[in-house]
Amino acid sequence: MVEQQTIEKLNELLKGERMAIQVYDRTKKLQQDTQVANMLNTFESDHKKHAEMLSERIRELGGDPEVTTGFPGMMADIMSVINSIRGPHQLLEQVYDGEDKGIHAYEERLNQLDRDSQVIIRQIMNEDHEHLKWFKVRMEKEKSEKH
Numbered sequence: 001m002v003e004q005q006t007i008e009k010l011n012e013l014l015k016g017e018r019m020a021i022q023v024y025d026r027t028k029k030l031q032q033d034t035q036v037a038n039m040l041n042t043f044e045s046d047h048k049k050h051a052e053m054l055s056e057r058i059r060e061l062g063g064d065p066e067v068t069t070g071f072p073g074m075m076a077d078i079m080s081v082i083n084s085i086r087g088p089h090q091l092l093e094q095v096y097d098g099e100d101k102g103i104h105a106y107e108e109r110l111n112q113l114d115r116d117s118q119v120i121i122r123q124i125m126n127e128d129h130e131h132l133k134w135f136k137v138r139m140e141k142e143k144s145e146k147h
């Protein structure tokens with residue numbers, strides 16, 4: 001059934017969002033830099049909102065939103081990486097990598113979804129692209145300060 005497949009895809013994405021929320025919850029506490037910590041906090045809120053949007057759509061389609069976290073191939077082993085992070089610079093790079101994989105997970109599924117779900121997914125992707133942009137600017141800034 002088409003709807004069942006859509007629900008499954010949306011639930012896969014929801015798992016990724018839950019993982020992102022966990023990652024931001026952990027990393028913002030590791031951050032000494034207030035500006036970075038505040039931004040990570042904002043991104044965590046964005047991902048919570050995204051998780052809510054996906055859950056709502058899943059319920060509309062008659063499904064049950066997934067409550068577990070984690071997603072094979074996406075943000076792979078990021079939790080263990082975060083545990084071994086020594087400095088803020090590595091942290092930003094790792095989280096950037098996770099965000100990048102997250103956007104790819106959305107891109108891969110976009111065409112397999114119905115129109116209404118696509119509208120929601122596009123909105124989520126747009127906001128996530130803003131996260132990537134911020135990380136890029138910030139990482140460039142740190143590089144130029146080092147040299």
Ligand SMILES: [Fe+2]
Pocket residue numbers: 020043047099127128131132
């Ligand atoms: Fe994001």
